[in-house]
Amino acid sequence: DADVTQTPRNRITKTGKRIMLECSQTKGHDRMYWYRQDPGLGLRLIYYSFDVKDINKGEISDGYSVSRQAQAKFSLSLESAIPNQTALYFCATSDPAGDGKETQYFGPGTRLLVL
Amino acid sequence: SQQGEEDPQALSIQEGENATMNCSYKTSINNLQWYRQNSGRGLVHLILIRSNEREKHSGRLRVTLDTSKKSSSLLITASRAADTASYFCATDASGSRLTFGEGTQLTVNP
Numbered sequence: 001d002a003d004v005t006q007t008p009r010n011r012i013t014k015t016g017k018r019i020m021l022e023c024s025q026t027k028g029h030d031r032m033y034w035y036r037q038d039p040g041l042g043l044r045l046i047y048y049s050f051d052v053k054d055i056n057k058g059e060i061s062d063g064y065s066v067s068r069q070a071q072a073k074f075s076l077s078l079e080s081a082i083p084n085q086t087a088l089y090f091c092a093t094s095d096p097a098g099d100g101k102e103t104q105y106f107g108p109g110t111r112l113l114v115l
Numbered sequence: 116s117q118q119g120e121e122d123p124q125a126l127s128i129q130e131g132e133n134a135t136m137n138c139s140y141k142t143s144i145n146n147l148q149w150y151r152q153n154s155g156r157g158l159v160h161l162i163l164i165r166s167n168e169r170e171k172h173s174g175r176l177r178v179t180l181d182t183s184k185k186s187s188s189l190l191i192t193a194s195r196a197a198d199t200a201s202y203f204c205a206t207d208a209s210g211s212r213l214t215f216g217e218g219t220q221l222t223v224n225p
Binding site: 004033035040041042043044045048050058088090092102103104105106107108109111 | 145148155157159160203205210213214215216217218
């Protein structure tokens with residue numbers, strides 16, 4: 001089974017709708033991240049969390065919110081989706097205590113289309 | 116703006132040739148990492164080089180880092196069609212988060 005899973009894998013929604021993207025991990029990592037990727041561009045950090053009680057904004061947090069329900073779960077919400085939030089969204093994890101602590105492990109991505 | 120900028124944006128080579136991709140960044144870093152992404156899929160970590168290292172090898176991968184020029188290069192030797200993917204550099208300046216470049220799209224033709 002994959003270590004980092006994302007649901008749904010694909011989602012089509014309409015402008016103004018609230019949607020939630022979910023991420024679960026079995027790696028036992030404390031740190032989790034949400035990124036978005038737009039065509040031909042690199043990844044931009046939306047939010048990150050270093051433990052259940054820690055939430056931090058990334059470079060593009062406007063229009064998004066997150067919830068860290070447990071060590072293994074980190075959800076990203078779009079309260080009122082807009083078309084320019086159409087993108088590929090990735091969840092990632094890292095382990096600050098491990099030998100490869102700076103390495104991030106990515107989920108398969110959620111492709112979101114906002115009409 | 117992105118910390119890492121990659122060059123070239125796209126590279127097309129024949130199987131067996133070497134592929135070189137470059138990354139430039141703007142601020143001091145703790146380490147620089149290279150990731151690979153197959154079309155529409157999640158990124159996979161390839162190699163990490165720390166700020167006090169100048170060169171690192173992993174299989175067919177060779178990474179160099181020049182902190183005075185704030186640049187890094189990734190060399191893939193004896194490329195294969197399966198190496199076709201996008202390659203991203205990512206810099207760790209704070210020990211807590213990565214900043215990714217825009218990537219190089221590598222196509223290896225059989």
